[in-house]
Amino acid sequence: MNRLSDVDLQKALKKHKRWVESLGKSGQQFLHYDTDFSDCDFSGQNMCEAWMNGGCIDRAYLRHTDLYASLIAGSSFRGACLTEVILTKANADYTCFAYADLRGAKLLKTEFYEADLQYANLAGADMRGAWLYQTNLTFARLIGVDMARISFNGTRLYNADLRGVIGLDTAYITSIDIGAEGSPQMLEAEEARAWLMQQQSMADKARRRRANLYVNARSYVSLREGNLIEAELTLAENSSAYFAHPCPTITPSDDLW
Numbered sequence: 001m002n003r004l005s006d007v008d009l010q011k012a013l014k015k016h017k018r019w020v021e022s023l024g025k026s027g028q029q030f031l032h033y034d035t036d037f038s039d040c041d042f043s044g045q046n047m048c049e050a051w052m053n054g055g056c057i058d059r060a061y062l063r064h065t066d067l068y069a070s071l072i073a074g075s076s077f078r079g080a081c082l083t084e085v086i087l088t089k090a091n092a093d094y095t096c097f098a099y100a101d102l103r104g105a106k107l108l109k110t111e112f113y114e115a116d117l118q119y120a121n122l123a124g125a126d127m128r129g130a131w132l133y134q135t136n137l138t139f140a141r142l143i144g145v146d147m148a149r150i151s152f153n154g155t156r157l158y159n160a161d162l163r164g165v166i167g168l169d170t171a172y173i174t175s176i177d178i179g180a181e182g183s184p185q186m187l188e189a190e191e192a193r194a195w196l197m198q199q200q201s202m203a204d205k206a207r208r209r210r211a212n213l214y215v216n217a218r219s220y221v222s223l224r225e226g227n228l229i230e231a232e233l234t235l236a237e238n239s240s241a242y243f244a245h246p247c248p249t250i251t252p253s254d255d256l257w
Contacts, residue, residue, distance in 0.1 A: 001056060003036040013045055020048050053091075128167065138181070152176050152192065163203040168196050 018027025030050035043063040076096040084104040093113040109129040123143040132155040148167030153174040179185030
């Protein structure tokens with residue numbers, strides 16, 4: 001697998017930016033297959049329609065990177081930082097996002113055929129219209145994800161965190177797999193939708209319970225702190241009153257002499 005030097009990578013990114021801004025009239029499209037980009041920093045880059053399929057992009061930084069309509073099929077983004085990345089209409093088939101940070105990502109109509117998103121953090125992501133065919137979302141954090149018109153087909157959702165998910169009522173659901181590794185448990189159509197809605201409801205209730213416990217704990221701590229402060233102020237006032245009072249004069253008794 002080839003690897004570009006830092007200088008060559010920056011040149012390629014600049015050429016691609018000119019290619020995008022000129023609508024293909026100048027510059028050069030970013031076309032790098034089977035290339036090692038691990039640990040590289042692409043943050044904030046305009047990489048619309050870039051081709052990076054089959055590459056190793058593990059642990060790379062792609063914060064706010066625009067990869068609209070890009071081809072990243074078969075690549076690995078394991079452990080990469082992709083917060084608020086734009087992958088709208090991208091082809092991410094067979095791509096590995098295991099343990100990746102995709103919080104706030106734009107994943108509208110993104111294709112995830114047989115993609116691996118185990119343990120990925122997708123909190124707050126926009127996945128409207130995404131295709132999750134045979135996609136592995138085991139233990140993925142899907143908190144607050146917009147799933148309107150998303151397509152589920154053989155999607156693995158074992159122990160996925162569905163708190164605050166929205167849009168499930170408009171999702172296209174063929175089937176989902178809620179079983180553990182090696183023990184598939186398939187649910188289809190409306191049965192799958194009912195299970196998803198139930199899991200979402202249960203997760204939201206658990207979140208509210210934890211929030212109430214936190215508020216009650218904070219209230220208890222504040223009350224204790226208030227009582228301690230009041231006690232300290234009382235002690236301080238009493239001490240001040242005691243030391244402000246003149247000490248009595250002791251005169252030796254004649255009986256002692």
